[in-house]
Amino acid sequence: MSKITIPLGPQHPALKEPENFMLVLEGEQISGATVNLGYNHRGMEKAAEERTYIQDLYLLERVCGICSHSHTTCYITNVEELAKCETPKRALAIRTLVAELERVHSHLLWLGVAGYEMGFETLFMYTWRDREQVLDCLELISGNRVHYSINTIGGVRRDITAEQKAEVLKRIDYLAERTNYYIRLATEEATVLARTQNVGKLPYDVAIERGAIGPTARASGVARDVRKNEPYLTYSELDFKLITADSCDVFGRLVVRALELVESYKIIRQVLNNLPEGPTAVKVPMRIPAGEAVNRYEAPRGEDIHYLKSNGTDKPERVKVRAPTLANLQSVAYMLEGGWLADVPLVIAAIDPCMSCTDRAVVWDPKKGRKQTYGWEDLRKMAIEQYRRRGVDFTRL
Amino acid sequence: MKKPARVFSEVVKHLFKKPATCAYPFEPARIMPHFRGRIAFEQDKCIGCQMCVRVCPSKAIEIVLSADQPPAPAPVEGQPAGPAKKKFDCIMKLDHCVFCAQCVETCPKKALIMTQDFELAHVNRKELRRHYK
Numbered sequence: 001m002s003k004i005t006i007p008l009g010p011q012h013p014a015l016k017e018p019e020n021f022m023l024v025l026e027g028e029q030i031s032g033a034t035v036n037l038g039y040n041h042r043g044m045e046k047a048a049e050e051r052t053y054i055q056d057l058y059l060l061e062r063v064c065g066i067c068s069h070s071h072t073t074c075y076i077t078n079v080e081e082l083a084k085c086e087t088p089k090r091a092l093a094i095r096t097l098v099a100e101l102e103r104v105h106s107h108l109l110w111l112g113v114a115g116y117e118m119g120f121e122t123l124f125m126y127t128w129r130d131r132e133q134v135l136d137c138l139e140l141i142s143g144n145r146v147h148y149s150i151n152t153i154g155g156v157r158r159d160i161t162a163e164q165k166a167e168v169l170k171r172i173d174y175l176a177e178r179t180n181y182y183i184r185l186a187t188e189e190a191t192v193l194a195r196t197q198n199v200g201k202l203p204y205d206v207a208i209e210r211g212a213i214g215p216t217a218r219a220s221g222v223a224r225d226v227r228k229n230e231p232y233l234t235y236s237e238l239d240f241k242l243i244t245a246d247s248c249d250v251f252g253r254l255v256v257r258a259l260e261l262v263e264s265y266k267i268i269r270q271v272l273n274n275l276p277e278g279p280t281a282v283k284v285p286m287r288i289p290a291g292e293a294v295n296r297y298e299a300p301r302g303e304d305i306h307y308l309k310s311n312g313t314d315k316p317e318r319v320k321v322r323a324p325t326l327a328n329l330q331s332v333a334y335m336l337e338g339g340w341l342a343d344v345p346l347v348i349a350a351i352d353p354c355m356s357c358t359d360r361a362v363v364w365d366p367k368k369g370r371k372q373t374y375g376w377e378d379l380r381k382m383a384i385e386q387y388r389r390r391g392v393d394f395t396r397l
Numbered sequence: 398m399k400k401p402a403r404v405f406s407e408v409v410k411h412l413f414k415k416p417a418t419c420a421y422p423f424e425p426a427r428i429m430p431h432f433r434g435r436i437a438f439e440q441d442k443c444i445g446c447q448m449c450v451r452v453c454p455s456k457a458i459e460i461v462l463s464a465d466q467p468p469a470p471a472p473v474e475g476q477p478a479g480p481a482k483k484k485f486d487c488i489m490k491l492d493h494c495v496f497c498a499q500c501v502e503t504c505p506k507k508a509l510i511m512t513q514d515f516e517l518a519h520v521n522r523k524e525l526r527r528h529y530k
């Protein structure tokens with residue numbers, strides 16, 4: 001059968017975000033797939049260099065609408081590390097609480113999207129209705145549903161009162177009950193099983209080789225979670241399980257996310273019942289001492305990495321964000337190969353992609369006024385060339 | 398284990414439940430007590446230090462001298478004449494504002510106040526540039 005190449009996207013490939021997938025089709029089966037990034041470059045890292053540390057907090061929060069707390073917490077940990085500031089225990093606990101509430105809201109959102117993509121819209125409607133409960137919790141604690149802005153340099157901006165604690169616990173109890181229902185539903189309902197089992201296969205060794213992270217990796221049996229491997233905030237004191245599945249398909253990703261919800265409820269209850277007393281923030285000077293810092297953070301979609309370089313002024317010299325989707329996109333190309341065209345939206349949605357967070361590889365030369373996007377091969381060539389000039393040979397790698 | 402129509406009983410139960418949504422324009426929306434809405438300004442507290450202007454991440458605030466300034470206080474006998482207390486206006490660009498309320502926290506005199514006002518959509522963009530006097 002002759003091969004045809006069709007473009008999927010950048011207009012609405014699976015979700016509302018622009019991304020292009022070039023699919024080589026043999027009949028209805030996919031024999032090759034390429035992922036093309038670069039439709040939504042927003043220049044956030046450059047913008048961050050022109051704002052003060054406190055202003056960057058609100059800018060970097062807008063890297064992603066779903067993991068807004070992940071990005072600010074990762075960034076602020078870098079800033080606090082460079083400023084050598086001792087963040088109060090209570091502030092760290094509140095950050096952990098918001099982080100877990102965010103994970104609950106992201107996973108419930110994903111469950112709904114997956115239901116929608118597999119043609120099971122009842123699940124989509126119910127999960128999104130229940131997601132309102134956790135969004136209400138976030139609004140109650142922080143004052144906003146999406147961009148919580150709970151972090152500030154040196155602590156958190158708002159304390160948690162006894163009434164808020166009771167209200168959040170009440171809603172979490174309701175959500176825990178609903179989640180148990182969804183887990184039963186997802187593992188027994190014929191529609192879900194037919195659409196997800198053996199779809200988008202990603203075996204263990206390929207997941208390792210392609211550097212998959214977060215729930216995508218955990219569904220392939222890779223026990224990789226920054227909360228366990230390199231505990232930050234107060235995770236080292238909390239009791240929770242690292243969820244993995246070994247079915248290596250979309251069904252595994254669904255199960256991992258659903259069971260992680262249960263773990264998150266456990267964490268939220270632990271944090272709320274053992275909130276340490278004390279102040280919620282300490283003062284940090286506007287100017288941050290010169291230095292470099294890198295931090296990892298387990299965002300709902302996987303590992304988020306932030307790099308920060310300061311030069312002793314009140315503005316950072318360089319901010320680098322590695323959003324989780326960028327690491328997982330390598331696996332998508334593999335997952336699509338050998339699959340069916342009809343499964344493409346579900347497979348793409350299964351990594352919980354956030355394309356706008358990921359896009360940041362356009363090079364603009366102000367002298368020549370030229371704009372260029374570099375592909376993987378070009379970047380590799382440039383990197384090898386640069387290291388050769390320093391006397392290191394990487395050509396054989 | 399496959400069980401077809403697993404969700405059916407749940408769907409039937411929901412036929413007899415109240416709607417989950419609220420009929421917002423016809424009834425008031427539910428807002429949490431510390432919701433971050435439009436920033437209001439109290440002129441008599443402002444000292445014109447421009448801290449809010451410097452801290453705003455989206456350059457939404459301008460603090461300018463008011464058009465009509467109060468007269469200088471009457472000189473007291475035996476003391477040098479003090480300068481008049483200046484009055485400031487606040488120009489809040491609501492189309493720039495990201496509603497983070499950092500200015501409210503930074504203001505040393507609490508002249509900026511966070512309100513729960515969220516119905517700010519307007520067809521005329523000029524109306525979004527509020528001049529608080």
